[in-house]
Amino acid sequence: MFTVVLRRFQNKWKSYRHRFVPWVVFNLSKNEKTLRNVTERSKDKLVPDEEVSRSLLTLFRALFRSHGFHQRQFQTPFMPQLTSEAEQVGGDPVCGQDAMLQTLGFCIERKPSTLPFAGSGVFVTKGFVPKGATVAMYPGTVYQPYEPILLQSIRNPFVFRCIDGILVDGNDKGISRMVFKSCSGRDRIGPFLTSDTSWLTDTPQNPLAVGQYVNNCSDERPANVCYQEYDVPDKFPIELHQYLPNVNYSQGTQRRLRCVVLVSLRDISAGEELFSNYYTIVH
Numbered sequence: 001m002f003t004v005v006l007r008r009f010q011n012k013w014k015s016y017r018h019r020f021v022p023w024v025v026f027n028l029s030k031n032e033k034t035l036r037n038v039t040e041r042s043k044d045k046l047v048p049d050e051e052v053s054r055s056l057l058t059l060f061r062a063l064f065r066s067h068g069f070h071q072r073q074f075q076t077p078f079m080p081q082l083t084s085e086a087e088q089v090g091g092d093p094v095c096g097q098d099a100m101l102q103t104l105g106f107c108i109e110r111k112p113s114t115l116p117f118a119g120s121g122v123f124v125t126k127g128f129v130p131k132g133a134t135v136a137m138y139p140g141t142v143y144q145p146y147e148p149i150l151l152q153s154i155r156n157p158f159v160f161r162c163i164d165g166i167l168v169d170g171n172d173k174g175i176s177r178m179v180f181k182s183c184s185g186r187d188r189i190g191p192f193l194t195s196d197t198s199w200l201t202d203t204p205q206n207p208l209a210v211g212q213y214v215n216n217c218s219d220e221r222p223a224n225v226c227y228q229e230y231d232v233p234d235k236f237p238i239e240l241h242q243y244l245p246n247v248n249y250s251q252g253t254q255r256r257l258r259c260v261v262l263v264s265l266r267d268i269s270a271g272e273e274l275f276s277n278y279y280t281i282v283h
C-alpha cells in the first residue's frame, strides 16, 4: 500500500516542470488551481527561440554600444568587426534601464512585493510589455542533472528545476554567490568574459537579470509571465556573452549554455508586478 502511494507521489513529482524546493512542497495544496498544464514538453515554448534571441541580441547590442568602451582596450587586429562596432559608439553611453526602454519598450525593476511577507518582487516600472515578450532572465549557476548541488541547495529557495532536470541556482548570497563568481572568472574566451556577475549586485548591467525575484501566482494574482528554457545558440556573438547571467558549474560541460527566460502571457502595463507559475505539469 505504502509503495503504491509512494510511487504515485514520485510520478506526480517527476512531472513537475519547474519547482522551487522546498517551498513548492508546502504550498502546492494551496495553489492547485493555478497549476499550468502542458500537454507535451515540446509544446511548452510560448515563443520560438529565434524570437528570444532577437530580443536578447537587440538589448545586448545596445548595452555593448554603451559599455563597449572597456572592451576596446582588448581589441586585436583579429577582431576588426568588434572594433568597428565599438567605434560607432560615439560618446553617448546609456544605462541599462535606458537601453531596455529604448530597445524593448519597457523597464523592469526589483522592489518590495505587493504580497505580504513575500520579500522582493519584480515590477514593470516604465513602458508597456506586449504579450509574448522576453520580460526577464533567470540568472545563476547551471548544474547538469548529474552534478552535485547538495550544499548549495540547503535552505535555498532559488534553485530552479528545468524540465530535463537541469538546475539553475539563482541565489545571490552565500555559497551560491561564491560558486557563481568562481565559475564566471574561470570561463573566458580570449579577452572576453562569457558571463555577467553584476546580477549579484543591486545594479545588474543586464537589467533583465532579476527573474529569480519573480513571485509565485495565486488564485487572486494570476500569472502574467511564464518560464521558458533557452539554450544559447552556437552563433550567439562572443562579445555579447558578457551579458549572459548564467554560467556552467563544470567547465567541461558539452551542451550549449542553458538560460531560462520569462515570457509575458498577456500585455502588461507599467506599475504591475510580475507573477509566474512555480508549478507546471507536463502530461
Ligand SMILES: C[S@@+](CC[C@H](N)C(=O)[O-])C[C@H]1O[C@@H](n2cnc3c(N)ncnc32)[C@H](O)[C@@H]1O
Pocket: 020, 023, 113, 115, 116, 117, 118, 119, 120, 121, 157, 158, 212, 213, 214, 215, 216, 217, 218
Ligand atoms: C524564488 S524566491 C522569489 C523571491 C523572494 N520574494 C525574495 O524576496 O527572496 C521564492 C520565495 O519567494 C517567496 N514567495 C514567492 N511567491 C510567494 C507568494 N505568492 N506568497 C508568499 N511568498 C512567496 C517564498 O518565500 C519563496 O520561497
